[in-house]
Amino acid sequence: MARSAVPFPSRRRALAAALGLAAVAAAPAWAQRGNPVMRLIVPFAPGGGNDVLGRQMAHSLGEMFKMDVIVENKPGAGGNLGTEQVVHASARSNMFLLGHTGTVSINPVLYKNLKFDASTDLQPVAMFASSSLLLVVPEKSPIRSVQQLSDTLRRKGGDMNFASSGTGTGGHLTGEMLLQVLGAKALHVPYKGTAPALTDVAGGQVDFCFSVIPAAMAMVKGGKLRALAVTSPKRMNLLPDVPTMGESGVPELKGFESTLTYGILAPKSVGADVVADLERKILDVAATPEFQSRLVVEGAEALMGGSASYGRRIQEESVKWGRVIKTAGVSV
Numbered sequence: 001m002a003r004s005a006v007p008f009p010s011r012r013r014a015l016a017a018a019l020g021l022a023a024v025a026a027a028p029a030w031a032q033r034g035n036p037v038m039r040l041i042v043p044f045a046p047g048g049g050n051d052v053l054g055r056q057m058a059h060s061l062g063e064m065f066k067m068d069v070i071v072e073n074k075p076g077a078g079g080n081l082g083t084e085q086v087v088h089a090s091a092r093s094n095m096f097l098l099g100h101t102g103t104v105s106i107n108p109v110l111y112k113n114l115k116f117d118a119s120t121d122l123q124p125v126a127m128f129a130s131s132s133l134l135l136v137v138p139e140k141s142p143i144r145s146v147q148q149l150s151d152t153l154r155r156k157g158g159d160m161n162f163a164s165s166g167t168g169t170g171g172h173l174t175g176e177m178l179l180q181v182l183g184a185k186a187l188h189v190p191y192k193g194t195a196p197a198l199t200d201v202a203g204g205q206v207d208f209c210f211s212v213i214p215a216a217m218a219m220v221k222g223g224k225l226r227a228l229a230v231t232s233p234k235r236m237n238l239l240p241d242v243p244t245m246g247e248s249g250v251p252e253l254k255g256f257e258s259t260l261t262y263g264i265l266a267p268k269s270v271g272a273d274v275v276a277d278l279e280r281k282i283l284d285v286a287a288t289p290e291f292q293s294r295l296v297v298e299g300a301e302a303l304m305g306g307s308a309s310y311g312r313r314i315q316e317e318s319v320k321w322g323r324v325i326k327t328a329g330v331s332v
Contacts, residue, residue, distance in 0.1 A: 038069045038278075039095045040264070043082025043103055045075040049212050049298060053129055053262050054098035056294050060285040067281075078168065078332070079103035080114065087116045091269040096278070097122060099263040099310075102170060105317035109325050110168045110332055118265070119318055124310035125275050126282040127263030131300040132232035133174055133210040134217075135245070136225040138202055146229050146248035149208060153184035161187040163197040163206040168332050171197075171210040173321055174231060174258040176328040178210075181252050201225065210258070213238065213299030231258035237296050261303060261317065263310045279306050 038061070042054040051073060058069040074082030083103050089095040097103075104118040135146065143149050153160055164172035167190045179186055189206055191197035194215040201209045202224040209216075210231065217238075219225040229245045230236050233255075245256040264282055266275055285291050286304045295301055305313065324330075 036068060037094060038067055039093065040069060040071050040098060041082045041086050041095060042071055042073050042098045043075065043079035043100075044073065046073045049131070049214055050098065050100055050262075052298055053131075053295070053300060056291065056298075057098075057128060057264070057282065057285065060288070060291050061281055064285055064288075065281055078107055078111070078166075080107055080111065083107075083118050083122075084116055086265070086267055087118065087121045089267045089269070091267065091271065091274075093267075095267065096125065097265045099124070099127070099261070099265045099314075101260045101317050101321075102168075104265065104314050105261075106168065106170075106173065106321045106325070109318060109322040110330065112331070119314050121268060122265040123268055123270065123275060124307050124314060125264040125266050126279045126286075126307060127261055127303055127305045127310040127313060128282055128286040129262040129295050129300045130232075130259045130303040131213065131262070131298070132230050132236060132259050133171060134213045134220075134230055134239070134242070134299075135208065135210055135228045136198070136201060136216050136220065137208045137228060138204045139224055139226050140204060141207070141226065143208075143228070144226065146243075146245060146253065147250055149228065150182055150184075150248070150250045150253070153179070153182055153186060158185040158187060160207045161189050163189050163191060163201050163209040165194040165197055165211075166190050166192065168325075168330060170258065170260055171212070173324050173328075173330070174210040175208075176330065177258065177324045178253075178256070180324065180327055181256065182250075198225065217299075231256070232301075233257050233259075236299065237301065238299055261310075261313055262300070263305075275307060 040058050042051050044050040055071050058071050061067050062069045074085055079102055086095055086097040108117045108119050137143050162175045197209055198211055198219055200206045202219055220227045227242050229243050231245055245253050283304050286302050292302045
């Protein structure tokens with residue numbers, strides 16, 4: 001398990017005070033438990049997009065509120081190992097989870113033998129960001145639009161294939177959702193990671209892929225992949241010239257959306273005062289231009305909502321992706 005402490009800087013104290021965010025406001029909820037250090041469990045390996053977003057929030061919390069925040073990576077089993085650790089954590093551990101659509105909405109449906117349900121065994125604190133996927137094809141492909149891809153999928157039946165970074169991932173389920181909406185078929189080709197999947201798409205061995213944006217950007221800019229659309233409800237600031245799936249002109253794709261939500265969750269044992277205190281801090285961080293500009297670089301955008309809003313979104317995404325999983329017969 002990788003551990004790294006987020007800096008505990010002294011600057012911006014005057015700004016925080018001016019905004020009514022002075023560190024002393026945080027003292028009661030954290031200090032009463034005798035351990036002022038917050039531990040943020042990221043249930044994925046260091047260096048990936050999920051890890052980067054978690055560390056950005058941890059750093060910003062530490063910087064703005066003079067909190068000592070430690071990020072701990074606990075990868076394994078599609079995020080289930082780290083999630084289970086937080087589910088069973090005591091209140092005095094000051095342990096919280098970086099929530100992700102895959103771990104809190106998809107996995108409880110996808111994995112049949114889990115000993116916990118993240119959607120009910122954890123309490124949402126706040127959500128702070130969302131990221132979409134990028135639909136790409138080989139640069140040499142004759143397909144130049146979502147309309148052409150849709151027509152080809154319907155015409156060629158099961159002769160086409162699509163790649164993903166693994167079974168049950170956002171890219172896989174988004175591909176399955178596209179096929180279900182269009183009433184088409186294609187072979188899913190799972191890879192052990194995004195990089196090898198994109199390499200084979202660029203090489204023409206695979207027809208298309210829904211990829212996380214940062215991983216695909218270099219190949220798009222390098223002329224190896226062609227970006228057809230983003231899966232967000234509106235165009236991304238990072239890719240203003242790339243249309244959304246809903247703008248494709250395909251009637252069935254109007255309203256097509258696939259976004260991953262990021263937030264912070266706490267064990268059920270954590271008190272309401274601590275949750276409310278941290279909720280306010282997360283939302284204050286997410287509202288700053290500095291934090292939002294960091295999200296854009298990672299292909300994400302701010303999505304702010306408190307405990308109740310985040311809880312509703314977790315349930316909505318669970319229903320949405322559960323339907324896709326059951327219709328496609330996906331299992332791990």
